[in-house]
Amino acid sequence: MWSECDAVLRDGGIVHLRPVTGDDEAALRALHEGLSPRAAYLRFFTAGRAAAAWYVDHLVRAPAPDHAALAALVGGRIVGVAGYERLDDPTGAEVAFAVEDAQQGCGLGTLLLEHLASYAREHGVRRFVAETLADNDMMMAVFTDAGFPVKRHHDGGTVDVSFPLVAGESLLTAQDHREGTADVRSLTALLRPASVVVVGASRRPRTVGHEVVRNLLASGFAGCLAVVNPHAGDADEIAGVRTYQSILDVPAPVDLAVLAVPAPAVTTAVEQCARLGVKGLVVLSAGFAEVGVQGAARERELLAAARRLGMRLVGPNCMGIANLAADVRLNATFAPNIPGGRGAPQPPGRVGFLSQSGGLGIALLEQASTLGLGVSTFVSVGNKADVSGNDLLMWWEQDPDTDVIALYLESFGNPRKFSRIARRVSRHTPIVAVKGGASAAGARAASSHTAAAASPAVQVSALFRQAGVIAVDGLGELFDVVTLLAHHRVGVGRRLAIVGNAGGPLILAADATAAAGLDLPELAEPTRRALADLLPAGAAVANPVDTIASVSGAAFEQALRIVLADDGIDAVLAVIAPTPLTGRDDLTAAVVAAAGSSTPLTAVVLGQAARVRTLTAPDSADSADSPDKAPSAAVPSFAVPEDAVRALSLAAAHTDWLRRPRGTVPIFDDIVPETARGIVDATLAARSAGGWLQSAAAAQLLAAYGIPVARSEHAASAQEAAAVAEHIDGPVVLKAANPDLVHKTDLGGVRLDLATPADVADAFRSMQAQLGEAMGGAVVQAMVAPGVETLVGIVQDPAFGPLVGFGLGGVLTDLLADRAFRLVPLTDRDAAELVRAVRGSTLLFGFRGSPPCDVAAVEDILLRVARLADDLPEVVEMDMNPLIVHERGAVAVDVKIRLAPVPEIPDPTLRRLR
The missing domain is CATH 3.30.470.20 (ATP-grasp fold, B domain)
Structure with missing residues (x-):
């Protein structure tokens, strides 16, 4: 159903939509009187103001079935209105709009139309009509761009417009596009700020605000930075950054404010930040909905203030955000180690991370750093009062610096919208997600087989499967798949070849391949011949390829190159076991040297300490900093075959989804x-x-x-049941008619294969004796x-x-x-x-x-x-x-x-x- 809400405009501003009330008369008169002469003429077809006054009187009438109106408010002030009046045919209604001049071109008219159409559908309106001047291009754009199937009829200098209020795919696609554009614009102040103020930073190290300041400096933030500490002196500094006693002392404008003040002081800080022009808030402070009823009320107050003042909000109760793009270099977190940050052992990466848990977010960043996975963007959403996974998916959809998206989610604010966004994003950027809290323990009791089986885990699985999201079981698997996809952006298919230097690990890898649903096709005859010429006697050259333990690094590299060139193979898994005959380092170097073809190459190095890591050439760190050196290939490497094959299987399933x-x-x-x-x-x-x-x-x-x-008929007695059976050719079924009996067979409420009317009457009486009044009569049905x-x-x-x-x-x-x-x-x-x-x-x-x-x-x-x-x-x-x-x-x-x-x-x- 429709309800009042906040929404984002094309320019990133926030508007509140609600029904018009009688108390809005003065504000609506001010809106119409403030229209420019041109705008007033286009709206009312006259230069006079009498029509506007009459229209306002109609807008503020008490709610009735024949009319409705929605008001749009920015900063608490009405800046637009849309209403409809039913026609003689009550399924149709005439619609009209008024938007103040300053808000025109921001998409407000289209937004009002979408919401008014939804409201009207709920109240039985199936069609909108409108009359507009032929030269009112802006109003015509509202109608034609919305996505409805619009019909136009020109009548002199006016145009009659009509369209059905169908919520079809064209409408949803148009809405999705507008939402993505607006949402990304609204998040720019958060993720690409030109200036940041940290409010509540202490001089003491290892406090939240202090660590955020240090991380911003360490990341090399490209914009202006200021700090607010109420206990600061006139010329105080924190970590070398100028410190102000009050938010109001900071020179405006400021894009992003990071708040690390006690929870009761947050809303006041937000209101002061608005005077600096702040459009993005990151609230690190705890003490909100996570602590109970009082905290939940405080969180609602915070969100209401942010919306009223036109700010997007991350948190509260979060650990911050980061965008490590070269022209931003923003690390506004208190995490001790963020991969790709200034001073990190690897450059910024291309993985976008979202975590709904702050503590888990720190662990995610630590693990990513260990694996050599650089981060493009990281957002800890905390209590998720405003910015959510849906918002971040739309941001990453247009972000050229993100190739893989990793999500840790505990809840969905709007899972149906998540599904639509994820289906779109997954087409070009893989999404890997682990969902916490999806066990059947939270399932409600149900009375039907279908409902009883539809646990929260089932619902999430269905959502992820249809949206192309790669669902993983736990954080270990999350990093397995993200590491694989970070290095293999080409689709991974199901035809796998395995090359290794020891028989036992190859058998385990082959078993894991079969269990994961991947194929191990026999290699092409030219491939087998080339391998036989290369490898010593005793080597197996079908698939898996056993090079035997004495293989040299050079021969292992060449064997991999031969297999990678086989057109019948989609991916290659190199399995390396430590042996006294060939050094493990020689074989891992061979794997890295062989990488770089269009066929994905993955490794298993038995005995490596990490569950998954990245193999690179020894000089890869130097080449990353040198413009004269091409970066060395990187190969994801797993400690055991089962993890590698599982990751390859999930990647292949995503490729299948893309190709279907x-x-x-x-x-x-x-x-x-x-x-x-x-x-x-x-x-x-x-x-x-x-x-x-x-x-x-x-x-x-x-x-x-x-x-x-x-076909079936109801019978209230044994005689009626027998009479019904007489008109049915062949045997019949007798069932208890009471719809509240769920498992009728178990209760004796079903009798099959009754050959004669007499058999039916006997079965009715027997069933009635067993079930009593709970039987509710019977249904007679042909077998x-x-x-x-x-x-x-x-x-x-x-x-x-x-x-x-x-x-x-x-x-x-x-x-x-x-x-x-x-x-x-x-x-x-x-x-x-x-x-x-x-x-x-x-x-x-x-x-x-x-x-x-x-x-x-x-x-x-x-x-x-x-x-x-x-x-x-x-x-x-x-x-x-x-x-x-x-x-x-x-x-x-x-x-x-x-x-x-x-x-x-x-x-x-x-x-x-x-």
């Missing part, structure tokens, strides 16, 4: 959403808390979306021909939105728990992968001589279910179990649907700050 077709969300012209909406609304009107639908209503709802359900029993389901998550599940059905559902999930919207490629993601999917493709099933019918049903889930968020749980799949077609024979009121959560597609 993107897929499309299909449009169905045979569905009747209005029918389904009527069933949902009528049910919730009768039962406000919701509940399980009766089987007949559930079947009708699915039929509205073209989903086949086996469906045998096939593969599957499950298709829905579960709604307030944050992630709807998930669609698929797996084996019937009695195998709980026995094997073979299920997979994808988030909505579901593309045709997502549906195809969802079917094939379960282990038992082989049953659908013809198993041990059985005929193949109609998999296309299953995929079609999944796509229709996804559309249903998106259209009807009140469907909080659904199970079609079993959905029986035949050679031709599929049919659901048992359906359970639970409805509940939609929680009031913000529209996840809109541009808005958290």
Whole structure:
């Protein structure tokens, strides 16, 4: 649903959007009276002000179904307004805007249109119309650039505009582009500041503010730096930097303020920083939401002040930010060691790091430094009151200095938006993420198989898989993959060749390769012949290649070069075991010398101390500082084969994701959403808390979306059940009709293969005796021909939105728990992968001589279910179990649907700050 919010404008400024109230009359009159004559004429088609006064009277009317208006405020002052008036056809409305001259060109009109359209959709408006002067180019740009399918009709000097309020892909794509542009602009003061003030720095070393100052100096920050310490004297310095007693004494302007003052003093400091023109805040101070109710209130006060004053905020309770680009050199953290910082053993790198944990962030930087992974940008988001992972992904999307993104996340503010941004970013910059707090321990109790299986870990896995994010299990694996990708920006494929000097490690590497789903193809015949000519007798030249222990460094290098040139190989793993015959240093030098081809080369050096490190030539450090020397190749090196192969497998999976077709969300012209909406609304009107639908209503709802359900009839008595069975050819099924009975088979609520009406009557009486009033009558249904029993389901998550599940059905559902999930919207490629993601999917493709099933019918049903889930968020749980799949077609024979009121959560597609 729509709710008032803050958003970012094209110039990076922050605007607050809220409904117009009667108290806004004076402010709205001031807005319209302040319009330039040209702007007023374009808005009201007249140079007079009477039309504006009449319009303000309409805007401030009490809320009513026939009109609505939103106000845009910057710094607490109304600078724009958008409203609509319903037409005679209540599904249409006429829309109009007014934006003060100083704010025109900042994207405010388009932002107001997006939000007003969302508000209108919720209130039954399906179409906007507007009339504008033909020479009002700015207003026409608002309509045409928004992404709606606009129709224009010229009538003399005016243009009539109309467009449906469809939230289609073109609209979302246009919104994404505008959001990225605005967000990056708003973060510039944080990550590319020209001047920094550190507030609360002490003279004492090893205090937070003092260490930030020292790190800024050590990093060689390219801009102006000032320090504020209330206890400073007139000419005091901290680490050689001029110190002021008050923020208000610092010469303006200042881009970035780093606050290390006690929590109760932070909001006052923020208000003082605004007078310096500060647009970016990093709040290191603790004592906010992490400490309880009082701290949470203090954090809300801090965020409100920052938004009102037009500032973006990192933190609070964080360890700082860094951007080590050559023209910035910003290290505004209190971390003791940041890789790529001034005096670090390696130059700035190309990895962007985000950590939601400060302590873990320090550990990340320490490990990155140990591995030789330089950092492009590092952000410790802390409590994440404002700037989040979504913001940073948009920054890294346009950052030429970042080639790999590494995330440690504990929560998602807007996971649906994260998914859209990550899908886009992953296409050109790999994202490696470890998610804390995703265990099933936090899962809610659920009444259906689908909901019970959709734990937080399942939801996060579905999000990462669809968005192309490389999900890793823990920090060790995070660094494995990041190190690999930092050196292998060319896609890593699944065809792996292994070259080593000892048989045992090669066997372990080959076993790990098979377990990870990679291929070990036989090398091409010319490759094997060249290796046989090079290596001594006894060497194995197929794949893996065993050079034997006595191989020289020169021969090992040449063997690697030969294998790297094989067109049938996507990546090469060199496995080095220490032997008394050839020095390990000679072999590692051979690996580095062989690197540099288009085929990725990775190493395993048994006995190395670090889990993963980077192999370079001895003079690589010198060459990095010398413009006359080309930098030596660098090769990621692992301590054990299993870690190397796992990292290669994850990289290969990402390559697969990049190469797959993107897929499309299909449009169905045979569905009747209005029918389904009527069933949902009528049910919730009768039962406000919701509940399980009766089987007949559930079947009708699915039929509205073209989903086949086996025909069934309700019977209240044994006699009625027998009478229904008489009109059905062949055997029938009798099921308890009470929708609240979840596991009917376990309770004796299902009787199969009843041949005669008498058998049906007997089964009814027997079931009634066993279940009593809980039976709720019965459903009589024709027996469906045998096939593969599957499950298709829905579960709604307030944050992630709807998930669609698929797996084996019937009695195998709980026995094997073979299920997979994808988030909505579901593309045709997502549906195809969802079917094939379960282990038992082989049953659908013809198993041990059985005929193949109609998999296309299953995929079609999944796509229709996804559309249903998106259209009807009140469907909080659904199970079609079993959905029986035949050679031709599929049919659901048992359906359970639970409805509940939609929680009031913000529209996840809109541009808005958290």
